[in-house]
Amino acid sequence: MKIVIDAMGGDNAPREIVKGALEALEKNNAFSIVFTGDEKAIRGELSEYSFDSSRVEVRHASEIITNDEAPATAVRAKRDSSLVVGLKVLKEDEEAGAFISAGSTGAVLTGGIMYIGRIPGIQRPALCPAIPNVRGAVTLLCDAGANADCKPAYLSQFAIMATAYGKAAYKMDNPRVGLLSNGTEDHKGDMMHQEAFALLKETDGINFVGNVEGRDIMFGDCDIVVADGFSGNIALKSAEGCGKTVAAILKEAFSKAKMHYLIARKQIGQVKNILDYSRLGGSIFLGLKKAVVKSHGSSRADAIAATVLQAVDVVKGRTVERIAEMLPDSVGE
Amino acid sequence: MKIVIDAMGGDNAPREIVKGALEALEKNNAFSIVFTGDEKAIRGELSEYSFDSSRVEVRHASEIITNDEAPATAVRAKRDSSLVVGLKVLKEDEEAGAFISAGSTGAVLTGGIMYIGRIPGIQRPALCPAIPNVRGAVTLLCDAGANADCKPAYLSQFAIMATAYGKAAYKMDNPRVGLLSNGTEDHKGDMMHQEAFALLKETDGINFVGNVEGRDIMFGDCDIVVADGFSGNIALKSAEGCGKTVAAILKEAFSKAKMHYLIARKQIGQVKNILDYSRLGGSIFLGLKKAVVKSHGSSRADAIAATVLQAVDVVKGRTVERIAEMLPDSVGE
Numbered sequence: 070m071k072i073v074i075d076a077m078g079g080d081n082a083p084r085e086i087v088k089g090a091l092e093a094l095e096k097n098n099a100f101s102i103v104f105t106g107d108e109k110a111i112r113g114e115l116s117e118y119s120f121d122s123s124r125v126e127v128r129h130a131s132e133i134i135t136n137d138e139a140p141a142t143a144v145r146a147k148r149d150s151s152l153v154v155g156l157k158v159l160k161e162d163e164e165a166g167a168f169i170s171a172g173s174t175g176a177v178l179t180g181g182i183m184y185i186g187r188i189p190g191i192q193r194p195a196l197c198p199a200i201p202n203v204r205g206a207v208t209l210l211c212d213a214g215a216n217a218d219c220k221p222a223y224l225s226q227f228a229i230m231a232t233a234y235g236k237a238a239y240k241m242d243n244p245r246v247g248l249l250s251n252g253t254e255d256h257k258g259d260m261m262h263q264e265a266f267a268l269l270k271e272t273d274g275i276n277f278v279g280n281v282e283g284r285d286i287m288f289g290d291c292d293i294v295v296a297d298g299f300s301g302n303i304a305l306k307s308a309e310g311c312g313k314t315v316a317a318i319l320k321e322a323f324s325k326a327k328m329h330y331l332i333a334r335k336q337i338g339q340v341k342n343i344l345d346y347s348r349l350g351g352s353i354f355l356g357l358k359k360a361v362v363k364s365h366g367s368s369r370a371d372a373i374a375a376t377v378l379q380a381v382d383v384v385k386g387r388t389v390e391r392i393a394e395m396l397p398d399s400v401g402e
Numbered sequence: 403m404k405i406v407i408d409a410m411g412g413d414n415a416p417r418e419i420v421k422g423a424l425e426a427l428e429k430n431n432a433f434s435i436v437f438t439g440d441e442k443a444i445r446g447e448l449s450e451y452s453f454d455s456s457r458v459e460v461r462h463a464s465e466i467i468t469n470d471e472a473p474a475t476a477v478r479a480k481r482d483s484s485l486v487v488g489l490k491v492l493k494e495d496e497e498a499g500a501f502i503s504a505g506s507t508g509a510v511l512t513g514g515i516m517y518i519g520r521i522p523g524i525q526r527p528a529l530c531p532a533i534p535n536v537r538g539a540v541t542l543l544c545d546a547g548a549n550a551d552c553k554p555a556y557l558s559q560f561a562i563m564a565t566a567y568g569k570a571a572y573k574m575d576n577p578r579v580g581l582l583s584n585g586t587e588d589h590k591g592d593m594m595h596q597e598a599f600a601l602l603k604e605t606d607g608i609n610f611v612g613n614v615e616g617r618d619i620m621f622g623d624c625d626i627v628v629a630d631g632f633s634g635n636i637a638l639k640s641a642e643g644c645g646k647t648v649a650a651i652l653k654e655a656f657s658k659a660k661m662h663y664l665i666a667r668k669q670i671g672q673v674k675n676i677l678d679y680s681r682l683g684g685s686i687f688l689g690l691k692k693a694v695v696k697s698h699g700s701s702r703a704d705a706i707a708a709t710v711l712q713a714v715d716v717v718k719g720r721t722v723e724r725i726a727e728m729l730p731d732s733v734g735e
Contacts, residue, residue, distance in 0.1 A: 284646065287647040303636055304616065306616030307617065307636070307644075308644040317536050329665050329669060333662045
């Protein structure tokens with residue numbers, strides 16, 4: 070199995086990308102790596118480490134897509150970018166199972182649809198991050214922002230895709246699926262979500278437990294939260310804002326009490342750990358013919374290593390095949 | 403000025419409600435109190451404190467509306483409930499400026515519209531909590547859940563109402579208004595929010611700064627976040643879920659390290675303070691002819707006292723009058 074990695078995407082590329090990928094290589098010998106990007110820069114980074122060179126390839130790409138560019142235009146225009154070259158390798162190399170980038174989210178989503186394509190029957194691929202929860206496990210949030218305008222049928226497919234992903238990559242057994250709404254009662258939600266609720270109750274192969282609230286993503290007891298991409302993104306970012314605020318206040322408070330920090334650092338570390346969820350890996354873009362994973366733009370080596378190992382699990386767990394198998398027969402026709 | 407208080411609403415009624423209201427009475431002598439509810443129970447609580455009895459009235463009400471009841475039915479059927487009696491006092495007594503309840507949110511919203519009525523021209527009243535932010539100030543979130551299905555025109559009015567409220571009760575000077583969306587770029591949002599964006603740009607009397615993300619509610623630098631009630635509620639609850647998770651992890655971590663807790667408790671207290679935003683008062687229901695404020699169901703005396711003082715500021719700051727003044731002339735016709 071090959072994992073293709075955009076070596077030029079994100080704030081800390083290529084240094085932390087290469088370092089993290091090699092860390093993952095050492096931890097798991099089930100795969101090899103294809104880096105895409107500026108060959109000279111990548112080889113320069115690689116020369117700093119010792120590793121099994123038979124498990125590392127480099128494909129040169131002369132361009133980089135930045136966060137400032139309009140995704141659709143950039144993906145079309147920059148055909149020799151590390152992102153597009155990587156997606157092409159994923160598509161064309163039969164051994165390639167997943168592609169990872171810490172670059173522009175919009176470009177990863179647009180490029181994924183354009184070059185990899187949707188699983189037959191899937192109407193809208195969706196972004197699905199794993200968020201740490203109070204139980205010490207993760208909650209999958211699908212869609213976290215790929216589709217601002219949604220129809221009930223999309224949400225039914227998000228539930229199917231996230232269920233397959235949870236079983237394949239997180240060993241979830243019959244994961245509980247909640248619908249993100251403005252209250253837990255059955256009648257809650259705007260009209261679209263009320264229709265989605267009715268449809269989710271009838272969707273085969275998922276364990277639908279009803280409406281859930283924003284607080285249930287981290288503090289509740291479902292495994293998967295299905296959302297339209299607009300409010301799913303708002304939920305994710307709102308929790309992130311609270312987390313950043315807590316982290317800032319902790320930092321400020323202890324800056325004047327360094328000794329107290331040293332004494333309590335283990336306990337504070339536990340809080341920081343849950344707030345820094347990049348350590349859990351990236352957000353998979355579910356619904357494509359092969360796995361595409363977006364790593365956080367600010368990812369350092371440990372986050373990249375986690376994302377690479379997560380991608381290996383995604384491929385080994387047959388996530389894409391499971392999604393295709395779960396779709397009703399009528400859908401693919 | 404009279405502040406009318408539902409003495410029977412919330413988890414800790416009537417004890418903490420009465421205690422908190424009397425605390426507020428001692429801190430500010432600009433107002434008097436009308437308690438509604440079981441007279442015997444209220445007088446029993448009052449007998450435990452010494453206070454200026456000329457500033458406290460009790461109106462007997464024989465019924466209580468609970469959280470388990472369907473709001474619209476309960477508000478219609480229980481005409482002698484502490485909630486309905488309180489709203490009637492607010493409506494009929496010219497000196498009464500605000501009503502506070504820690505009871506069922508749905509019943510407070512339904513009862514407010516039914517008994518107090520909307521300001522002429524306001525299409526949909528909206529719930530507007532004040533959320534602590536990283537700057538040590540508050541961000542007003544409007545609507546946080548009263549209206550699941552919204553139109554762009556409603557959001558324009560939410561911005562007007564929250565601006566008036568921010569100026570009146572929080573001394574905000576030309577408050578910056580953001581539209582809650584799935585990204586900060588101008589083109590972000592589903593179709594409804596794209597239309598709302600265009601309308602907000604044209605709305606007179608507000609200082610619109612563009613789209614904001616969920617993280618900006620606590621971590622950003624706008625003063626007011628305008629949202630449809632569906633995603634506004636999700637944003638609020640998602641931040642709350644993160645906060646509850648952090649609090650649970652802190653508690654768990656320090657339960658095994660009590661001495662460390664004692665040493666670092668001042669710093670941990672600063673985090674707890676920001677997460678427990680009931681200390682900031684309640685959520686005002688904006689757009690009614692008189693002020694109706696919902697206090698958190700689990701409010702204790704300190705939260706009730708804060709809500710009462712907040713209600714006094716709302717009335718003194720002429721919030722309702724300011725909203726009416728800000729509406730375009732054409733709207734009220």
